[in-house]
Amino acid sequence: MRVEPWLLSLALFSAQAAPTGPELDQRVEALARELRCLVCQNQSLADSSAPLAQDLKALLRRELAAGKSEEAVRQHLVARYGEVLLYKPPLHAGTALLWGAPLALAGLGLALLLRQRRRAGGEPA
Amino acid sequence: MTSPRRSFLWLLPLGLALLLFSLLARALQAGEPRTLARSAPSALLMQPAPALDLPPLDPAATLRPAQLRGQVWVLNVWASWCAPCRTELPALRALGEQARVPLVGLNYKDSAPQGLAWLRQHGNPFQLNLADAQGQVALDWGVVAVPETFVVDAQGRVRFKHSGPLTAEQVQRELLPLIERLRHAG
Amino acid sequence: MTVELGHFAVLLALLVALLQGLLPLVAGARGQALARPAAGLQFGLLALGFAALLQAFVTHDFSVAIVAAHSQRELPLLYRFSALWGGHEGSLLLWVLLLALWGALLAWRAPGRLPPAFAARVLAVLGLLGAGFLGFLLLTSNPFARLSPVPLDGHDLNPLLQDPGMALHPPLLYLGYVGLALPYAFAVAALLEGPLQGAEERWQAWTEAARPWALAAWSCLGGGILLGSFWAYYELGWGGWWFWDAVENAAFMPWLVGTALLHSLAVSARPGGAFRHWTLLLALLGFALSLLGTFLVRSGVVSSVHAFASDPQRGLFILGLLGAAVLGGFGLYGWRALQLRAPAPAKPLQLGSRAGLLMLNNVLLAAACGTVLLGTLYPLVLDALGAPPISVGAPYFDTVFVPLMLPLLALLGLGPWRRWDAHEPWQAQRPLLPLALGAVASAVVGALVWQQGLGFALGLAAGLWVLASTLALALRGSWATWRGGPRPPLPRWGQWLAHAGLGLFVLGVTASRHFEQTHEFSLATGQGLHAGALHVTLESVRTAQGTNYRALQAQVRVEGPEGQRWLLQPEKRLYGPRQVVMTEAALQRQFGRDLYLSLGEALPDGRWSLRLQVKPGMTAIWLGALAIALGGGLAAWGRRQPRPQLGQQAAPTGVPTPKEPGTAPPLDLLPPPLRGIP
Numbered sequence: 001m002r003v004e005p006w007l008l009s010l011a012l013f014s015a016q017a018a019p020t021g022p023e024l025d026q027r028v029e030a031l032a033r034e035l036r037c038l039v040c041q042n043q044s045l046a047d048s049s050a051p052l053a054q055d056l057k058a059l060l061r062r063e064l065a066a067g068k069s070e071e072a073v074r075q076h077l078v079a080r081y082g083e084v085l086l087y088k089p090p091l092h093a094g095t096a097l098l099w100g101a102p103l104a105l106a107g108l109g110l111a112l113l114l115r116q117r118r119r120a121g122g123e124p125a
Numbered sequence: 126m127t128s129p130r131r132s133f134l135w136l137l138p139l140g141l142a143l144l145l146f147s148l149l150a151r152a153l154q155a156g157e158p159r160t161l162a163r164s165a166p167s168a169l170l171m172q173p174a175p176a177l178d179l180p181p182l183d184p185a186a187t188l189r190p191a192q193l194r195g196q197v198w199v200l201n202v203w204a205s206w207c208a209p210c211r212t213e214l215p216a217l218r219a220l221g222e223q224a225r226v227p228l229v230g231l232n233y234k235d236s237a238p239q240g241l242a243w244l245r246q247h248g249n250p251f252q253l254n255l256a257d258a259q260g261q262v263a264l265d266w267g268v269v270a271v272p273e274t275f276v277v278d279a280q281g282r283v284r285f286k287h288s289g290p291l292t293a294e295q296v297q298r299e300l301l302p303l304i305e306r307l308r309h310a311g
Numbered sequence: 312m313t314v315e316l317g318h319f320a321v322l323l324a325l326l327v328a329l330l331q332g333l334l335p336l337v338a339g340a341r342g343q344a345l346a347r348p349a350a351g352l353q354f355g356l357l358a359l360g361f362a363a364l365l366q367a368f369v370t371h372d373f374s375v376a377i378v379a380a381h382s383q384r385e386l387p388l389l390y391r392f393s394a395l396w397g398g399h400e401g402s403l404l405l406w407v408l409l410l411a412l413w414g415a416l417l418a419w420r421a422p423g424r425l426p427p428a429f430a431a432r433v434l435a436v437l438g439l440l441g442a443g444f445l446g447f448l449l450l451t452s453n454p455f456a457r458l459s460p461v462p463l464d465g466h467d468l469n470p471l472l473q474d475p476g477m478a479l480h481p482p483l484l485y486l487g488y489v490g491l492a493l494p495y496a497f498a499v500a501a502l503l504e505g506p507l508q509g510a511e512e513r514w515q516a517w518t519e520a521a522r523p524w525a526l527a528a529w530s531c532l533g534g535g536i537l538l539g540s541f542w543a544y545y546e547l548g549w550g551g552w553w554f555w556d557a558v559e560n561a562a563f564m565p566w567l568v569g570t571a572l573l574h575s576l577a578v579s580a581r582p583g584g585a586f587r588h589w590t591l592l593l594a595l596l597g598f599a600l601s602l603l604g605t606f607l608v609r610s611g612v613v614s615s616v617h618a619f620a621s622d623p624q625r626g627l628f629i630l631g632l633l634g635a636a637v638l639g640g641f642g643l644y645g646w647r648a649l650q651l652r653a654p655a656p657a658k659p660l661q662l663g664s665r666a667g668l669l670m671l672n673n674v675l676l677a678a679a680c681g682t683v684l685l686g687t688l689y690p691l692v693l694d695a696l697g698a699p700p701i702s703v704g705a706p707y708f709d710t711v712f713v714p715l716m717l718p719l720l721a722l723l724g725l726g727p728w729r730r731w732d733a734h735e736p737w738q739a740q741r742p743l744l745p746l747a748l749g750a751v752a753s754a755v756v757g758a759l760v761w762q763q764g765l766g767f768a769l770g771l772a773a774g775l776w777v778l779a780s781t782l783a784l785a786l787r788g789s790w791a792t793w794r795g796g797p798r799p800p801l802p803r804w805g806q807w808l809a810h811a812g813l814g815l816f817v818l819g820v821t822a823s824r825h826f827e828q829t830h831e832f833s834l835a836t837g838q839g840l841h842a843g844a845l846h847v848t849l850e851s852v853r854t855a856q857g858t859n860y861r862a863l864q865a866q867v868r869v870e871g872p873e874g875q876r877w878l879l880q881p882e883k884r885l886y887g888p889r890q891v892v893m894t895e896a897a898l899q900r901q902f903g904r905d906l907y908l909s910l911g912e913a914l915p916d917g918r919w920s921l922r923l924q925v926k927p928g929m930t931a932i933w934l935g936a937l938a939i940a941l942g943g944g945l946a947a948w949g950r951r952q953p954r955p956q957l958g959q960q961a962a963p964t965g966v967p968t969p970k971e972p973g974t975a976p977p978l979d980l981l982p983p984p985l986r987g988i989p
Contacts, residue, residue: 022843029829036702038269041616042556047549052269055260080267082168087704094698098689102711105681109674116660139641146634152612152691153626166699
């Protein structure tokens with residue numbers, strides 16, 4: 001799924017021409033897995049056989065083959081379908097809580113734990 | 126006997142739990158889970174309407190896309206293979222007549238003969254029909270289902286999107302007032 | 312007639328559950344004596360009801376509504392059984408049956424291992440839970456409802472569920488889900504008994520007693536999740552095995568908390584009873600998450616391919632049950648925790664001790680669980696606030712979960728080597744240094760050789776470190792035995808198996824994520840092409856027939872770089888009355904990697920679209936996860952007899968009973984209904 005590292009190195013070594021063949025396949029696949037099929041119950045574009053999903057995948061392929069970056073294609077689609085299309089929520093004020101939660105929760109738990117170093121009985125206060 | 130700090134530590138998780146319950150209860154009340162297609166507001170609201178670079182379905186059409194500039198108009202996405210499109214035709218026709226707006230039809234993933242036959246059979250409420258045989262332009266408009274209806278203002282911005290067939294009630298309650306407002310504003 | 316008898320049996324079971332729930336708590340010693348027989352009777356009655364419905368399914372009695380909805384005449388026998396839990400009503404009956412089963416098992420094993428009064432209270436809590444769910448079942452989701460007129464044939468079981476793995480998945484998963492009710496009941500019973508401070512023996516007894524049950528439930532839950540993933544992988548045709556779907560998360564969250572609970576119990580069961588509060592809270596939280604999971608799956612508030620048909624009324628009932636259980640349990644805890652000021656601690660926590668490291672990892676597990684919960688519910692939050700909707704899917708969860716788990720894996724390799732309570736100087740772990748350095752070095756080399764990035768190196772290092780550390784522990788234990796020392800007890804083997812399994816799992820996931828390839832192409836019959844290092848030829852497409860389906864089967868020959876040849880036969884199946892189309896992918900399993908081929912649509916020009924995935928590391932994933940679940944089961948089995956207390960002779964009954972009234976809590980601290988109960 002995360003094939004970017006070796007793809008990047010390939011991209012660097014190859015000419016600045018637009019991608020074709022297997023590299024394009026992998027990039028389309030990787031991007032399609034990040035995008036949601038809006039007419040399905042909860043599936044990515046990569047896994048859905050719905051006609052709309054097929055159309056969008058074809059659009060992905062065209063845009064990537066034309067040399068556009070993943071980010072540009074994502075923006076293009078979000079402008080038309082909204083952020084709900086992305087399975088990875090973009091980071092802004094509305095999603096700050098979502099993205100900050102893991103660190104915040106771990107930090108909170110650690111703080112509670114350290115407070116209890118003084119109490120072997122395990123009182124939470 | 127109990128320290129206030131400890132009490133606070135108990136109120137916090139309890140408060141969070143109550144928050145969780147109210148969230149879940151509210152989610153229940155929202156009723157039947159709406160599909161994303163219908164509930165997501167259009168990402169195009171207040172954005173310039175995408176171009177309609179398409180051949181007309183009927184070469185003898187009277188209206189040209191360029192003539193739409195400067196006025197409020199309605200785009201309806203339909204197809205001959207779409208059953209709900211047939212049921213919304215009366216409401217659509219009423220909209221066109223009462224609001225006196227141009228109705229533009231986007232024939233989605235259809236063949237010209239079948240589209241024309243459908244119009245002949247059920248009546249053509251549209252002033253102009255464009256053929257989007259591959260569905261590419263529809264992708265530009267963020268179409269996820271058929272039928273869908275858009276309202277575009279005189280400045281060329283998308284102001285309204287509805288996914289699914291229109292009802293007569295919706296036309297009366299929502300669309301007619303909206304179009305009036307847009308006309309007077311623009 | 313049998314069905315009505317079954318219905319009556321379930322009604323009686325509700326009555327028995329109510330009695331089981333209330334009498335031990337309010338009727339003194341005599342009420343307590345009724346708890347065990349009541350638990351057994353409840354299970355027996357529910358088993359009768361279940362059997363009555365099974366018979367209806369096997370004999371194609373379409374006058375019963377759920378049989379008509381989920382079965383049909385050509386359905387093979389095995390699936391006639393599993394169709395019983397293929398829909399909401401039947402699966403709920405399975406749920407209460409398994410809850411009663413756990414209760415009956417506890418009732419059977421309690422004498423001599425648990426103080427009678429305490430055991431009675433635990434069974435009472437289980438009885439109340441059972442009564443709640445039976446009420447829900449009978450009022451809103453009656454599986455015994457009849458249909459009139461009787462249809463000639465049924466609607467058929469969803470073809471997705473017509474599979475041995477899927478037949479077994481709900482029972483195993485539910486065993487885990489409802490099994491977490493046992494630690495919950497232990498916690499509530501302990502809270503009902505008296506304040507948390509003091510009464511060290513009582514505390515230690517219940518912690519020790521709860522461990523095998525928690526381990527068994529956790530093991531079943533892990534096995535159920537594994538089976539679900541394994542089935543989804545080979546059955547659903549998209550080649551994935553974990554999607555972070557809301558329903559999957561609903562099962563994963565209790566598992567995460569269960570893991571934390573197991574380790575917290577290990578700390579609290581030691582003399583000194585450290586972190587008893589954390590253990591109690593985790594026990595309460597585990598089952599609360601089970602209930603939350605039930606709610607999410609059956610209420611329809613989240614969109615998922617796994618969810619049952621939504622019904623807000625049912626959702627409201629479950630929400631009520633969830634609320635009662637959570638507020639009841641946590642409220643009780645809060646009341647008890649606030650009652651007395653804690654005494655001065657015996658010894659402060661050392662973060663570098665095994666106990667400290669375990670608690671650190673528990674913090675990480677809890678944070679991970681909280682993150683998954685937030686991610687799953689976030690779309691609901693935004694919807695409630697009226698904001699535009701967003702999607703929270705696999706990319707988000709993968710991004711946040713891994714950074715939480717990496718420190719956990721690092722500490723996991725270190726923890727079992729450390730002393731339990733004291734902070735040993737770090738030099739004592741010098742023998743581990745070569746292992747750690749070896750893991751890191753291998754990871755760096757691997758990343759360079761295979762041209763992968765930091766993510767790959769970290770995953771490889773973490774997996775190797777955990778594996779190496781655990782293997783070293785096992786070797787050291789075996790070596791000591793060989794030299795004449797005592798054999799490591801079974802729970803220790805369980806721990807090693809589970810930890811090693813985790814290491815293997817991490818390696819598998821790392822390989823899978825970084826080396827997976829997908830090729831999509833279309834071929835005409837007789838045509839072939841190169842996909843990566845493989846050569847794929849579509850030989851033919853023909854029709855095939857199954858018991859209750861017709862299929863289009865493609866014969867595809869795949870050739871490897873060293874001349875290996877495989878024949879893959881992906882299918883598209885058309886099932887029964889519903890005429891549902893299913894993609895049956897062809898799976899070629901090898902030790903190192905799987906070949907996954909699914910048949911797509913027929914194109915207008917006569918070619919067929921195919922999707923080939925090369926998936927390395929799958930064997931490691933399945934074996935690793937299996938080892939985790941089995942390790943837990945092994946440990947559960949090993950703890951089925953309680954340990955004799957330190958400094959005491961092993962009593963024939965095994966568990967010291969709480970001392971006589973001298974150490975009972977002062978009466979005025981107990982609420983009125985609990986006075987008079989020893």
